[in-house]
Amino acid sequence: MVQRQTTSRFKPLPDCHRKIAYRLPYIRKCQGVSQARLAADVGLTLAQLANIEAGRVPLRAAAAWKICQHLSVHPQWLFNGHRESAFPELTDTQKNWFDQVVVAHGSQTFWDFWASFGFLFLDDQADYFERVALSGHIPKCDAETEKECLTYISPKSKCKGVKSEIQKLIDRVKRKASKPGAKAELARTLSVAPARITEWLSGKKESGGEYTLRLQKWVEQQERQK
Secondary structure (H helix, E strand, O other): OOOOOOOOOOOOOOHHHHHHHHHHHHHHHHOOOOHHHHHHHHOOOHHHHHHHHOOOOOOEHHHHHHHHHHHOOOHHHHHHOOOOOOOOOOOHHHHHHHHHHHHHOOOOEHHHHHHHHHHHHOHHHHHHHHHHHHHOOOOOOOOOHHHHHHHOOOOOOOOHHHHHHHHHHHHHHHHHHOOOOHHHHHHHHHOOOHHHHHHHHHOOOOOHHHHHHHHHHHHHHHHHOO
16 A cells, blocks of 8 residues: 655744744743743744744734844844843834834834844944934835935935934044044045045035945944954
8 A cells, every 4th residue: 555645834944943943942032931921922823932942834024023122132032042131112203113024014024124224223323223213214124224224314305303313423423534544544444535534524415325325333442442
């Protein structure tokens, strides 16, 4: 008698999704929370959570955001397993805006979602996060998310508060670029002509979204070298 072969209805997940799935029961058990209790608290069925934790289906962004808040674990740890820490403290502006982002992209896999938006939660991005949240714009969830966010906090923004923040950044760059050779070093770092740096710092031309972020990163590096 020939036995009929059976196949699972679940397709194998990439390692990145399975590693996220395996971290979930670890942190849940560490806190003494049952699978049934967590599922009920975050709006999943027991079967749905069981399939996620077993690595059969990927964790989605909306569920991950609720789980991280409920277990007070930082989404960055769930994403890559580094630096286990508590859920981040957010201002009301940041939380309200990011809740809308999660709603807009809740069906995305958590891996894809956090790969797009996780940069906002880095330790040195609090001010930048606040400015993006103040813009009210909900960006797409893809490889261009960071650049898209920048277009809404550039000097072209109609928000006076954002313009003020950009001017503060330019003033910081001016101070650091006033040292001998610093302006030439900045031009080399950004791969632009020194004349372009002069135009940005004088206000004759705008740096635009991508270069605004690169200016911010450069000046932060310079300030840390005090």
